[in-house]
Amino acid sequence: MSDALTAEPAPPPAPGAEDYLALDFVNTVIARPAGQLIDLLGTPTATNRWLSERGLAPADAGLQEMCATQLRSLREHIRALFVAHVSGLPALPAALSAVNDALSRAPTAALLYWDEKTGPYRAIPCPTNEILDRALATLAANAADLLTGPDAERLTACGSAPCRRYLLRHGRRHWCSVRCGDRARAARAYARRTRPNAD
Template identity: 75%
Template sequence: MSETLPAPSVLPPAPGAEDYLALDFVNSVLTLPGGQVIDALRTPEATKQWLTERDLAPADTEVQETCTVRLRSLREHLRALFAALVAGLPASPAALSAANDAMTRVPTAARLHWNEHGPYRAVPCPTDEILDHALATLAANAADLLTGPDAERLTACGSTPCSRYLLRHGRRHWCSTRCGDRARAVRAYARRTRPASG
């Protein structure tokens, strides 16, 4: 049985996460050896921290459990889309629908407002709309990645049981040095224990 742990602040981002917020988002859950799961969205407070650190919500936002559940649901749908692209398979209709619904739930243009200084434009963000804007931003960023020039570089970490995605650079197929070291150790052990042919 897996145990969900708090997300460590020292976990390095996977290659490409600095360019694509959606990649950072799908990697906000991580499977470790021994069945341990690290989830940055495990609680409303952790979700609030994740959102505010990425400028997806103001620091005074109140995050409810339902918000956390909606974010985790979108994350799983985006992970399914990433997995389909990496495996060269058709996308799940439910995952496509979830991404499209998130992108179309909010207005695409900032509204016109007027105050004592004159007109200005701003996206409405009362507390009940903050999550919709975050979901739309994440889904649109995932769509940009999946349809853009970096899509061919998207891959799953090649170190079992890691569950993160990354943008491949050269031959590197690992999301971190830790995963690369683990994969190399597994290969070295397999070579040492392979029966001699003769």
């Protein structure tokens, strides 16, 4: 998809996306009512922008199409796990394998460093050639945390077709945005008006 499509304003983050980066990640494909899909990771430039805005890559990382493709692939595997969880179905082995592969790509232990002015500190090293691996591992770990943590039971798909986004349910809310809620209510009202009388 072109940068023009990916530059279109995205809806606000779905409920829970502020707490779970994996939820925000899965929601980077946006379905418009006319059937158009907008992919916020559709190009290497858009992917780099999305990652840098979330602190997963420097703004000048210069990701290539191969990197963007790997991220989009992981996104679809995490989406498949969300679908399985929400639907109460078994997880696809390929999706589990992809997430576990991403989890094992980057070391998790913060190393000890020493700054001559400020003294000791710990940081996880991230050489330039490991930016993608670190981003994949971070996103996979966050998805695993969501699926195995206390918020897993609140994970749900947006209840407004054709939306494909996921959210953490709060009370009775089953929509990712006000726009989707309005669309679902309008569709229900239209269905009631056009339903033939049972008399």
